[in-house]
Amino acid sequence: MVRFENVGMRYGPGPEVLRDVTFALEAGSFTFLTGPSGAGKSTLLKLMMLAEPPSRGLITLFGNDLAVTRRRDFPAIRRRIGVVFQDFRLLDHLSAFDNVALPLRLAGKRAEDYAGDVVELLTWVGLSDRMQARPPTLSGGEQQRVAIARAVVGRPDLLLADEPTGNVDSDIAQRLIRLFAELNRLGTTVMIATHDRKLIEATRAREMRLVDGRLVELRSGRA
Amino acid sequence: MSEVKPSGRILPRERGAAPLDVVIAVMAFLAALALGASLLADRAALSWREGLEGKLTVQILPPAHGDAASALVSETNAVLTILRTTDGIVHASAISQADEIALVKPWLGADALVSDLPLPQLVDASIRPGAQIDVAELSARIKAAAPDSMLDDHTHWIGRLKSLADTVIFSAYGILLLIAVATAAAVTFATRAGLQAHHEIVGLLHQMGAHSGFIARAFERHYAFSAFLAAAIGASLAALVFIAAGGLELAGLEPVPFLPPLSLAPREFLWLAAVPLASGLIGWATARLSVLAFLREIY
Numbered sequence A: 001m002v003r004f005e006n007v008g009m010r011y012g013p014g015p016e017v018l019r020d021v022t023f024a025l026e027a028g029s030f031t032f033l034t035g036p037s038g039a040g041k042s043t044l045l046k047l048m049m050l051a052e053p054p055s056r057g058l059i060t061l062f063g064n065d066l067a068v069t070r071r072r073d074f075p076a077i078r079r080r081i082g083v084v085f086q087d088f089r090l091l092d093h094l095s096a097f098d099n100v101a102l103p104l105r106l107a108g109k110r111a112e113d114y115a116g117d118v119v120e121l122l123t124w125v126g127l128s129d130r131m132q133a134r135p136p137t138l139s140g141g142e143q144q145r146v147a148i149a150r151a152v153v154g155r156p157d158l159l160l161a162d163e164p165t166g167n168v169d170s171d172i173a174q175r176l177i178r179l180f181a182e183l184n185r186l187g188t189t190v191m192i193a194t195h196d197r198k199l200i201e202a203t204r205a206r207e208m209r210l211v212d213g214r215l216v217e218l219r220s221g222r223a
Numbered sequence B: 001m002s003e004v005k006p007s008g009r010i011l012p013r014e015r016g017a018a019p020l021d022v023v024i025a026v027m028a029f030l031a032a033l034a035l036g037a038s039l040l041a042d043r044a045a046l047s048w049r050e051g052l053e054g055k056l057t058v059q060i061l062p063p064a065h066g067d068a069a070s071a072l073v074s075e076t077n078a079v080l081t082i083l084r085t086t087d088g089i090v091h092a093s094a095i096s097q098a099d100e101i102a103l104v105k106p107w108l109g110a111d112a113l114v115s116d117l118p119l120p121q122l123v124d125a126s127i128r129p130g131a132q133i134d135v136a137e138l139s140a141r142i143k144a145a146a147p148d149s150m151l152d153d154h155t156h157w158i159g160r161l162k163s164l165a166d167t168v169i170f171s172a173y174g175i176l177l178l179i180a181v182a183t184a185a186a187v188t189f190a191t192r193a194g195l196q197a198h199h200e201i202v203g204l205l206h207q208m209g210a211h212s213g214f215i216a217r218a219f220e221r222h223y224a225f226s227a228f229l230a231a232a233i234g235a236s237l238a239a240l241v242f243i244a245a246g247g248l249e250l251a252g253l254e255p256v257p258f259l260p261p262l263s264l265a266p267r268e269f270l271w272l273a274a275v276p277l278a279s280g281l282i283g284w285a286t287a288r289l290s291v292l293a294f295l296r297e298i299y
Helices: A041-048 A071-078 A096-106 A111-124 A140-152 A170-185 A197-201 B018-052 B068-084 B097-108 B112-116 B135-145 B155-197 B199-207 B212-250 B266-272 B274-297
Strands: A002-010 A016-025 A030-034 A056-061 A081-084 A158-162 A189-193 A206-211 A214-219 B055-060 B089-094 B121-127 B149-152
Touching: A002 A041, A016 A041, A016 A214, A030 A041, A030 A170, A030 A197, A041 A056, A041 A158, A041 A189, A081 A140, A096 A111, A096 A140, A111 A140, A140 A158, A140 A170, A158 A170, A170 A189, A170 A197, B018 B155, B018 B212, B018 B266, B018 B274, B055 B068, B055 B135, B068 B089, B068 B121, B068 B135, B135 B149, B155 B199, B155 B212, B155 B274, B199 B212, B199 B274, B212 B266, B212 B274, B266 B274
Parallel strands: A030 A189, A030 A206, A081 A158, A158 A189
Antiparallel strands: A002 A016, A002 A056, A206 A214, B055 B121, B055 B149, B089 B121
């Protein structure tokens, strides 16, 4: 599903923020990515979501060696990845409903075909009464849930989440983790970057830890 | 479910580039004025040429000695006889004194003294369209029959008027070109400024797997319409100026003496519609090229 071999990453002339990162994610696996702030977690996720090219090394996604994959094939690869951004990146001029529906629109689906799925998902994340609200009128936690719903609505093959429970209370956090687990049970490969030890301890998932840009596997979990 | 209203829009409805839209509207106003002026110059040149081409004028000066009045009459009759019997000339007539006084009135006024001036007798002749007249031979025959006459086939004036008309037309085209370039630059600038404000949206759509064409389409429609609308307002104001000029002329006022009417014909107004259409096209192309260039820059 995902394979990194000796991947290094630096921004411009700066120091390497990732060094010789090598790992593989099997299809259907559930992995936590941990590490102190500045260790390179967000950068690693950016490489996995095709937001940045690596400075060196080999990345393979869904069987595509990115070094030789044509740029015009990237959009199709990106649509197989759901992303929960740390800063949510919601579109302020669209309602919660339309933000969540965006990946389905990009996939060419019609509103009458996806409206039911979007409503069901927003209800699941506890936003049934906030569907028409725009992000600036939502609380941080509500925005985070919209961002999560947007990431999972297309049932992606790979879900990447950067601190997805950072702004919600523990009840909601548990509910969101159950959502990720359900998605994982249906076949989605999940990687969550988090500091939340309670979240990690509550599952028996694999944990990879980044320290100074180097990867250390702490725990190999159950897929 | 019933309360959920999906939006068809990807871009925000609010538009942050209002001052630039005003610039586009003003540039479009000037472009439409220059376009209308070039149409008027073209029409003026044509009417000037048509007014002189195919015409001959014989001027018979009053003889300085003898019985000037009777000599003038006999020379005029001789000239008329020659002209009327020349193949290719369809009409020849002497201009009456009243008409001659009317001709000099704009320059000399209608004072009683004008009638005392020794005005030359003018004979006006029309050439059949397409007929070839040997002007030198005709001039010699007329000179022989009427020694105080001069034949003028207006070649000199037509040449000078053509130069003047060409200068006016090419000046109008030059101004039109400059304003068109400035308008294109304003539309391009407005579009790029708008895109700058929406980089976040472009980046997110790109990250979510939208094809470049999908993102470009969302922007090109938006900016093509914005540029079209702003330019349509400017061009409409210019059209109002030409309509007002036509209204002045209908009311008997002549905004610019010696020039043809400043009002545009209905068919010529259609040309003004080219300004917003071109503006919309520039907005469309700029948005598309800018979005595609931005997307090429990011991974």
